[in-house]
Amino acid sequence: MGKYAVKRVLSMIPLLIVISIIIFMFVRLIPGDPARQIGGPTATIGEIENIRRELGLDQPLVPQYLQWITGIFQGDLGHSFTNNTSVAELLAPRLPITIYLTICSITWSVIIGIIIGVIAAINRGRALDLLGMLIAIAGISLPNFWLGLQLMQIFSVNLGIFPTGGLEDWRGYVLPSIAMGAGIMAILARVTRSSMIENLGKDYIRTARAKGLPEPRVIMVHAFKNSSIDIITVTALQIGALIAGSVVVESVFSIPGMGRLLVDSIGFRDYEVVQALILFFSFEYMVINLLADILYAVINPRVRYE
Amino acid sequence: MADTNATTAQALSAEELPKAQNPTVQFIKKFLRRKTAVLGFLFIVFILIMAVIGPSIVPYDPNAYDYGAILAGPSATHIWGTDEFGRDVFSRILAGTQLSLGTALTASILGTAGGVVLGLIAGFFGGIADSIIMRICDVMFAFPSILLAIAIVAIIGPGITNIMIGLAVFTVPSFARIIRGAVLEVRGELYVEVAQSIGCSPARTMFVHIFPGTMQALIVNFTMNVGGAILSASSLSFLGFGANVTQAEWGAILSQGRNYLAIAPHLVLFPGLVIFLTVLAFNLFGDGLRDTLDPKLN
Amino acid sequence: MAEPLLEVKDLRTEFKRGKKDWITAVNGVSFSVNAGEIVGLVGESGCGKSVTSMSVMRLHNKLSTRISGDIVFGGKHILELSEAEMQSIRGNEISMIFQEPMSALDPIMRIENQLIEAISLHNKELSKDELHKRCVSALKLVGIPEPEMTLRNYPHELSGGMCQRVMIAMAMSCEPKLLIADEPTTALDVTIQAQILALMEDIRNKRNTGILMITHDLGVVAETCSRVIVMYAGNIVEEAPVKELFSNPQHPYTQGLIESVPKLGRRVHRLPSIPGSVPDLAAMPSGCRFAPRCKYAQASCSEALPKLVKVAENHYAACPFHTNARKEA
Numbered sequence: 001m002g003k004y005a006v007k008r009v010l011s012m013i014p015l016l017i018v019i020s021i022i023i024f025m026f027v028r029l030i031p032g033d034p035a036r037q038i039g040g041p042t043a044t045i046g047e048i049e050n051i052r053r054e055l056g057l058d059q060p061l062v063p064q065y066l067q068w069i070t071g072i073f074q075g076d077l078g079h080s081f082t083n084n085t086s087v088a089e090l091l092a093p094r095l096p097i098t099i100y101l102t103i104c105s106i107t108w109s110v111i112i113g114i115i116i117g118v119i120a121a122i123n124r125g126r127a128l129d130l131l132g133m134l135i136a137i138a139g140i141s142l143p144n145f146w147l148g149l150q151l152m153q154i155f156s157v158n159l160g161i162f163p164t165g166g167l168e169d170w171r172g173y174v175l176p177s178i179a180m181g182a183g184i185m186a187i188l189a190r191v192t193r194s195s196m197i198e199n200l201g202k203d204y205i206r207t208a209r210a211k212g213l214p215e216p217r218v219i220m221v222h223a224f225k226n227s228s229i230d231i232i233t234v235t236a237l238q239i240g241a242l243i244a245g246s247v248v249v250e251s252v253f254s255i256p257g258m259g260r261l262l263v264d265s266i267g268f269r270d271y272e273v274v275q276a277l278i279l280f281f282s283f284e285y286m287v288i289n290l291l292a293d294i295l296y297a298v299i300n301p302r303v304r305y306e
Numbered sequence: 307m308a309d310t311n312a313t314t315a316q317a318l319s320a321e322e323l324p325k326a327q328n329p330t331v332q333f334i335k336k337f338l339r340r341k342t343a344v345l346g347f348l349f350i351v352f353i354l355i356m357a358v359i360g361p362s363i364v365p366y367d368p369n370a371y372d373y374g375a376i377l378a379g380p381s382a383t384h385i386w387g388t389d390e391f392g393r394d395v396f397s398r399i400l401a402g403t404q405l406s407l408g409t410a411l412t413a414s415i416l417g418t419a420g421g422v423v424l425g426l427i428a429g430f431f432g433g434i435a436d437s438i439i440m441r442i443c444d445v446m447f448a449f450p451s452i453l454l455a456i457a458i459v460a461i462i463g464p465g466i467t468n469i470m471i472g473l474a475v476f477t478v479p480s481f482a483r484i485i486r487g488a489v490l491e492v493r494g495e496l497y498v499e500v501a502q503s504i505g506c507s508p509a510r511t512m513f514v515h516i517f518p519g520t521m522q523a524l525i526v527n528f529t530m531n532v533g534g535a536i537l538s539a540s541s542l543s544f545l546g547f548g549a550n551v552t553q554a555e556w557g558a559i560l561s562q563g564r565n566y567l568a569i570a571p572h573l574v575l576f577p578g579l580v581i582f583l584t585v586l587a588f589n590l591f592g593d594g595l596r597d598t599l600d601p602k603l604n
Numbered sequence: 605m606a607e608p609l610l611e612v613k614d615l616r617t618e619f620k621r622g623k624k625d626w627i628t629a630v631n632g633v634s635f636s637v638n639a640g641e642i643v644g645l646v647g648e649s650g651c652g653k654s655v656t657s658m659s660v661m662r663l664h665n666k667l668s669t670r671i672s673g674d675i676v677f678g679g680k681h682i683l684e685l686s687e688a689e690m691q692s693i694r695g696n697e698i699s700m701i702f703q704e705p706m707s708a709l710d711p712i713m714r715i716e717n718q719l720i721e722a723i724s725l726h727n728k729e730l731s732k733d734e735l736h737k738r739c740v741s742a743l744k745l746v747g748i749p750e751p752e753m754t755l756r757n758y759p760h761e762l763s764g765g766m767c768q769r770v771m772i773a774m775a776m777s778c779e780p781k782l783l784i785a786d787e788p789t790t791a792l793d794v795t796i797q798a799q800i801l802a803l804m805e806d807i808r809n810k811r812n813t814g815i816l817m818i819t820h821d822l823g824v825v826a827e828t829c830s831r832v833i834v835m836y837a838g839n840i841v842e843e844a845p846v847k848e849l850f851s852n853p854q855h856p857y858t859q860g861l862i863e864s865v866p867k868l869g870r871r872v873h874r875l876p877s878i879p880g881s882v883p884d885l886a887a888m889p890s891g892c893r894f895a896p897r898c899k900y901a902q903a904s905c906s907e908a909l910p911k912l913v914k915v916a917e918n919h920y921a922a923c924p925f926h927t928n929a930r931k932e933a
Contacts, residue, residue: 019445137593138582145544150578203707204710206663207700207710208710210661212725214688222710222713244452247453266456284450
């Protein structure tokens with residue numbers, strides 16, 4: 001088991017290096033002179049030269065990359081021109097907000113999605129199944145920004161239960177979490193249902209019933225535990241959608257998180273911030289997928305030996 | 307339970323054997339039994355027709371300012387109300403169908419085509435080509451969801467065309483994987499081995515014998531992808547990376563309307579509803595196609 | 605004669621197809637199994653033999669199945685029991701093993717936990733230690749050489765034959781009175797088949813368990829069973845002691861089955877086969893269901909479903925033109 005985990009971690013390293021190179025190239029791929037782009041139309045030639053030197057753009061690419069990547073390991077993520085602070089300082093207060101929001105969204109959506117999926121599967125073909133799958137396909141088709149705005153319209157503007165934005169207390173997290181998690185809830189409901197239906201038709205379920213196990217135990221211990229393998233895989237992949245969702249939903253609810261910072265920084269052409277954020281999001285996504293892979297191997301004994 | 311299924315399956319096949327039908331007719335018959343999928347299909351047809359004739363049947367000029375009716379709610383004269391310049395929202399949405407649907411469709415077609423070519427090459431030739439293509443896909447998959455498209459737009463700048471490029475690139479790796487998987491499955495089939503054994507050229511084997519075998523996976527995933535692309539494109543437009551404010555595009559209309567949420571909620575409600583229903587239609591249709599084409603998944 | 609262990613009387617099992625449409629998979633079947641007896645239930649796939657066994661265990665989906673008739677096991681009328689009462693019989697008094705031993709075990713659960721699940725369910729008083737001991741002895745009973753090691757394995761780490769041994773161990777762990785074996789050797793290699801069959805006979809000898817052996821393989825029947833029931837299209841067409849059945853088959857279908865088995869040392873140009881195929885459950889021919897494929901069929905055969913009649917001592921056949929009758933004519 002430990003060996004598998006180590007192998008998985010090691011296999012991630014080359015991918016990480018390639019990703020970091022691509023993201024490093026990001027600023028250099030901007031059409032035209034990046035220093036001029038960053039400086040903006042009002043920058044003087046001297047200012048642009050300064051930017052160029054600061055970014056190391058006057059050096060060849062390889063030393064530039066090495067300088068950048070060692071900087072990152074030392075916590076130097078670059079400099080934000082619009083805010084005139086280091087990127088690390090810019091990210092520090094925003095990181096916990098986004099992570100907290102992500103955790104809230106994933107928690108409710110996974111729990112509700114699984115419940116809907118299991119109920120639909122054991123009531124296959126009946127009204128509850130139909131209702132569950134209707135909710136699911138609607139959830140997949142809902143634009144999260146629109147859902148967020150509608151929730152805001154109903155619960156904030158009309159009913160005044162939740163704030164329209166900001167994060168003074170826990171109530172500020174409720175609507176954004178719903179908007180962010182709806183899609184994942186829907187996808188998990190569908191995956192859980194189809195996986196449960198597949199597993200409930202397997203021979204070992206018949207064996208479990210023939211042993212005399214009560215039906216709830218057959219469903220939860222045998223069918224659901226086997227389905228959880230599929231559920232983990234899909235949940236990990238959906239984290240990507242969640243990260244992208246945070247970009248949109250944070251903008252809707254004016255939440256000062258990483259996602260909103262990304263949108264603002266693209267707007268201000270604050271490329272070092274954009275670079276750092278994309279690196280962070282990709283890294284976060286890869287680490288979560290790695291954890292999911294390891295968890296997958298814990299539950300599923302068959303992969304450990306492959 | 308297995309026995310039950312076996313006997314019913316047997317019974318069904320025995321029943322259907324004598325009147326062996328044209329597979330297309332059979333497919334349509336089976337598909338028509340799925341009411342939600344048919345509903346989705348009809349809505350897609352309706353939206354496509356609107357995309358073509360929309361601009362010529364709009365009740366108002368979608369870009370005409372009317373300062374006498376600013377932010378008016380839905381009424382008999384403006385059924386979906388007006389925006390902050392007094393423009394008729396219904397007309398703008400109707401006229402925007404072309405742009406919104408066109409963006410998503412173009413991005414999906416470009417991305418799918420790219421993915422199909424790469425997937426065919428990877429699956430058919432294997433070896434180094436396969437490794438390289440799949441590693442590239444791995445790298446692209448390391449960017450969470452539409453973040454790759456956002457990054458591309460951040461580099462090449464905002465605009466509808468750039469959104470299209472971003473979404474197309476974002477689509478490529480998933481289709482490359484799907485098609486590669488389908489190719490590997492088809493390649494093992496006997497008829498492909500037969501084709502090769504009688505001396506078909508690799509290109510012929512690939513396009514005449516293997517590609518059709520991947521069609522089912524392709525059609526289903528393409529349909530689902532269009533729905534996803536509409537969502538992604540409208541998200542990007544909503545964030546201000548896509549259409550500019552003068553363009554009548556669903557996401558852009560909605561993005562502008564959010565500033566007036568408290569006083570003119572119809573500005574957000576209607577474009578969102580149209581996006582939702584269109585995506586829903588594509589998803590229902592895609593679900594129906596998948597269930598009809600792949601009975602294993604029922 | 606003592607009361608039989610299991611007695612099935614006029615069992616009818618129907619499945620729902622479509623909204624109001626029911627198809628009959630088992631059409632009035634009666635038979636019995638005695639303690640310590642191995643009874644073979646033979647027929648082609650789709651003849652209703654597995655449906656019969658699943659009906660005895662009441663493992664069909666309740667919503668889409670209709671079962672009538674009477675199943676008496678140890679004085680209890682199975683079809684009248686509550687679900688909870690049925691659960692205490694399954695795995696405890698009647699056990700079942702299946703065709704695909706590899707897929708019949710939960711792939712992500714260690715063998716020990718799967719065994720413990722079966723044992724503790726019906727023996728709630730046992731401690732952890734005692735459960736472990738029971739697991740070890742269960743595996744020893746089925747001839748697994750290193751039970752401690754096997755207990756820690758997952759199913760995919762074992763061979764098909766080993767999995768079937770584990771299945772038998774699990775089925776026997778609560779010392780059931782009746783074991784239903786649904787094609788227990790079909791998925792296994794020939795040499796392993798023989799081992800598993802020998803094991804089942806051995807267990808029968810040690811525990812006096814009644815075994816209902818469901819199979820399409822006449823070789824398995826000849827090797828293990830003392831009595832055979834032949835099913836065709838949801839009906840019993842013949843029942844006889846095993847030697848009698850092979851030496852003196854009465855029903856044309858049984859004859860066809862026996863003739864279509866290739867025999868060592870006898871070369872024939874063409875192996876005799878039964879023409880046609882098993883009829884569709886939804887479109888059964890009227891009268892004798894075998895008549896359309898039967899070379900002795902007469903006009904009267906399609907009028908009424910023939911009843912089982914006694915043709916010799918302990919020998920019954922559902923055909924008015926059975927071999928003995930034809931010989932007499």
